[in-house]
Amino acid sequence: MSGPELPPELRGAYDTPQPDPSARRSGVSTGTRVLAIVIAAAVVLAAAGAGLAAGLGLLGGSDDSRGTDAGGVTAPASPAEPEEGATDAPSEGLAPYYSQSIDWADCGDGSGNLCGTLEVPVDYADPSGDSIEVAVLKVPAPADSRVGSLVVNPGGPGAPGTSYAAAGTNVFRPQLMDAYDLVGFDPRGTGSSDPVDCVSDSELDDFLAMDPDPDTDAEAQASVDALEDFFAGCVQNSDSLVGHVTTVETARDMDVLRAALGESTLDYLGASYGTKLGATYAELFPDRVGRFVLDGAVDVALSSRELSLGQAEGFERALTAYVTDCVENASGCFLGDTVDEGLQRIADFLAETDQNPLPTQDGRTLTEGNAFYGIITPLYVSDYWYLLTQGLQSAFQGDGTTLMLLADAYASRNTDGTYADNSAEAIYAINCLDDPASEPVSAIPGEMSDFLEASPTLGQVFAWGMLGCQGVQVTASEEAPEIDGAGAAPILVVGTTRDPATPYEWAQSLADELESGVLLTRDGDGHTAYNSGNDCIDTTIEDYLIDGVVPDDGTTC
Numbered sequence: 001m002s003g004p005e006l007p008p009e010l011r012g013a014y015d016t017p018q019p020d021p022s023a024r025r026s027g028v029s030t031g032t033r034v035l036a037i038v039i040a041a042a043v044v045l046a047a048a049g050a051g052l053a054a055g056l057g058l059l060g061g062s063d064d065s066r067g068t069d070a071g072g073v074t075a076p077a078s079p080a081e082p083e084e085g086a087t088d089a090p091s092e093g094l095a096p097y098y099s100q101s102i103d104w105a106d107c108g109d110g111s112g113n114l115c116g117t118l119e120v121p122v123d124y125a126d127p128s129g130d131s132i133e134v135a136v137l138k139v140p141a142p143a144d145s146r147v148g149s150l151v152v153n154p155g156g157p158g159a160p161g162t163s164y165a166a167a168g169t170n171v172f173r174p175q176l177m178d179a180y181d182l183v184g185f186d187p188r189g190t191g192s193s194d195p196v197d198c199v200s201d202s203e204l205d206d207f208l209a210m211d212p213d214p215d216t217d218a219e220a221q222a223s224v225d226a227l228e229d230f231f232a233g234c235v236q237n238s239d240s241l242v243g244h245v246t247t248v249e250t251a252r253d254m255d256v257l258r259a260a261l262g263e264s265t266l267d268y269l270g271a272s273y274g275t276k277l278g279a280t281y282a283e284l285f286p287d288r289v290g291r292f293v294l295d296g297a298v299d300v301a302l303s304s305r306e307l308s309l310g311q312a313e314g315f316e317r318a319l320t321a322y323v324t325d326c327v328e329n330a331s332g333c334f335l336g337d338t339v340d341e342g343l344q345r346i347a348d349f350l351a352e353t354d355q356n357p358l359p360t361q362d363g364r365t366l367t368e369g370n371a372f373y374g375i376i377t378p379l380y381v382s383d384y385w386y387l388l389t390q391g392l393q394s395a396f397q398g399d400g401t402t403l404m405l406l407a408d409a410y411a412s413r414n415t416d417g418t419y420a421d422n423s424a425e426a427i428y429a430i431n432c433l434d435d436p437a438s439e440p441v442s443a444i445p446g447e448m449s450d451f452l453e454a455s456p457t458l459g460q461v462f463a464w465g466m467l468g469c470q471g472v473q474v475t476a477s478e479e480a481p482e483i484d485g486a487g488a489a490p491i492l493v494v495g496t497t498r499d500p501a502t503p504y505e506w507a508q509s510l511a512d513e514l515e516s517g518v519l520l521t522r523d524g525d526g527h528t529a530y531n532s533g534n535d536c537i538d539t540t541i542e543d544y545l546i547d548g549v550v551p552d553d554g555t556t557c
Contacts, residue, residue, distance in 0.1 A: 083264035090255075093127035098259040102136060113166055114138045118185065118260055120253045122244050123477060132241060134253055135192035137162035139182040147546060148290075149261045150180035151254060153187070155272030155296070157247070158426030160184075160191030173531055173538060179546045180267070185257060187277075189238075189245035189429060195422040196242050196429045198234040204424060208411055209367045211354065212461040220441045223464070228471030234429050235473045243474035245430050248481070251281040255288060265290035265489075267545065271528045272296040272502055275493070279514065282485035289488040291545050296528035297493050299506035300483045301513055304437040304468065305447075309454050310503045312462035316455035318379040318500035319343065321525055322388060334393055346375065347457045349395065358400030362415075366400025366407075372461055374403030377410045379500045381532075382525040431469070433476050438468030485514040490550045492541065494529045496522045511553070521556040 089098035102116040117133040138149075152172075154164035164171065165184025172182060186193040199207060207226055214220040234242050254277070258266040267290040270278040275294035282289050302310065323342035326333040335342030350368055357365040366374070378388040391402035408415075411424045439447065444463055451459035485491060491514050495507020504521070511517035522529035522537045529537045536557030543549040 083262070086262050086264045087259045089259075091127070094121070094124070094256075097121065097127065097131075097256050100256075100260055101262075102260050104138060107137065107166075111166065111168075112140070114140060115162075118253070118257055120188070120256050122241055124249060124252050125477060130240070132188060132194045134188060134257075135160075135162050135186040136257065137165050137184050139165050139168055139177065141178060141181050145178045146181065147179045148181070148267055149183050149263055150176065150267045150269060150545065151183045151185070151257060151261075152268070153184070153270040153274035153277055155270070155274045156190070156423055156427055157187065157273045157277075157430040158190050158421075158423035160186040160421055160423070162186050162191060163421075171531065173542065175538075175542045176545065179542075183257070183261065185253070187245075187250045187430075188253060189241055190423065190426045191421055194239065194241050196234060196245060196426050197237040197422060198230050198425040198429065199237075201418055203233075204411075204419065205364075205413075205417070208373065208407070208424065209369045211367070212369045212372050213350075213354065213464055215354070217441075220444075220464075220467075223467055224441060224470055227467065227469070230428065231432070231469070231471040231473050234425070238429075242429060243433070244477060245426070246433050246476045246478065246480070247277055247280050247430070248284070248476075248478050251277055251284055254281055255285050258288060263290070264288075267291045269293045269295065269530070269545070271530075273298060275502075275510065276300055278491075279483050279485065279510065280480070282488045282491060282514065283481050283483040286485055286487035289485070289491065291489070291548065292491040293494065293530070293541055293545060294491060294510065295494040295530050295541075296499060296502040297495055297507035297510040298502055299509040299513070301509065302506075304435050305466065308462050308465055309450060310506060311501060312451055312455035312459050314503035315376055315379060315458055315462075315500045317498055317503070318525065319346070319375075319457055321382075321498050322379060322385050325382075325385065326389070334389070334396070343457045346392070349392070350375075353395075353400075358395055358398060360399070360401040360404045362401075362404075364404060366395070366404050370407040371395070371400070371403050372458070373407035373410045374405075376458075376500070377406040380527040428469075432472045433474060434480060436469040436472050436475070438470045439466040440470075441467065483513060485516060488514070488516045490516050490518050492520055492544050492551070493517050494520045494522065494537070494541070496524055496526060496529050496532075498525045499527050501527045518550060518553045519555075520551055521554070523556060 087098050089095040097120060100119060102118060104114040104116045107113045107115040114137070116136050118136050119131050119133055121127045122130040122132055152165055153161050161184035163184070165182045168177065176182070188194065189196040207230060210223060210226055211219050214223055254266065265288050266281070268278050275296060276298040278292055278294050279300050282292065320339060320343065323335055323339050326335055327337070327339055327342060333342060335345045350371055353366065353371045354368040357367045360366055374391055375388060378384040387406060391406055394402045412420045414420055444466060447463045447466055448460065451463035455462060493507050493511040493514065495504045497504045508519060511519035520537070520540060522534050524532065524534060526532055530541050531538060534557050540551050540555065540557065544551065
């Protein structure tokens, strides 16, 4: 396709705010910032976000000495060899799963990475029943510097972790790659792990393009109908796993993975939704927690409404930072002379696009729903604010192509109309199985004032997202636990002060909720903190993961 192209660093990323412009509870889906990874020639971003710039610098020799913080707390080791007790199963029925080893083989793409599968039960309450294979990928560390395995998750929920690990130096700094085998897995129901399928590619196009801010009763009902059709499709097009893709079950899969890796404790780096997954693991298996970094934290104690309000405020904060940068640093900001004028211009543009969608160079039309995704995508990484500027300037002149490209990147859509993965579908299936909360159409107007207070520019979209999970046809087999991680080793919770998708306040709360939580703050813009250009953050995280040095609670970079 001719016309504007995303820069290589933004192609193939995983990102996920997830306020669905048409009818999902927006706040619950959070992902991992616009990962700067090239996964294929396709443009993908995947409802989960990551954009981590490649890090520089060399580590002066990593070893297996395990450090302590100033208070004398020792972080547990990550052994280079399997430890005794690593394969002990929680129950006799799970013993066959815990005793397995992964048959690693070259991935065959010239990368030197190793691919394999992990067998897990569909239902942990019935381990003798059906099982599925979870796709796993390992980026081996040099043998002379390896200290263990680091399991990583990019968020979403729904983003494939194998692609996250395979991104290698585009996502992780050399320090970590020299010290750890990076191990990514596609969570059950995603990527290559029996992916959930809800709608066809063309139907997904229509679903994502729907009106995020219904103006009439008919438009609101269309959103409800679309949700019901979507969730009916999840059941019709997927197998029984669609009822077993909860965060709790994926956390249990991670413990089976830990055992298969031969590690007595799990070292883990999770971003965005990956922090919820990590916190859930810490609650279920506190004695198996090794060195945990939860970056771009989700407050696991909040209701879906509170999460939606928080994310509305977070995106407003990020959008305000973008407009402020334009007003203060541009000679004649194209949005207006003041921040208020700039924000109003964007709000007006969304309203105009609702009435008059814009043409694009591939023959599609940019709807308000597409425009919303196109606007929020570059907010994940401040380095890509210029893409938002380009997109808005072109759109103001009547061409929606650039914003559509950004919306496509958000949803993992390829230029040929296919989707690179199922992340845009899995996020709904997982979130609505975790928490099927929703509000009826009649309740949304009563929510509007609170959402507009949190986000005058985008609040209406987030309010309508409270329609949530209407039509979901499956229920979770296991209730999500309350989380405090009692008994776990120190867990490093990282927050960024102007994070759009996982507001900083969530990191503060999660660090308080986890009994062993240690808060690390990045003062900056964008979603997640590691490898985003802040050497203090990177060094602190790496010192913790590699050498076990636990920073002081409340450290700010």
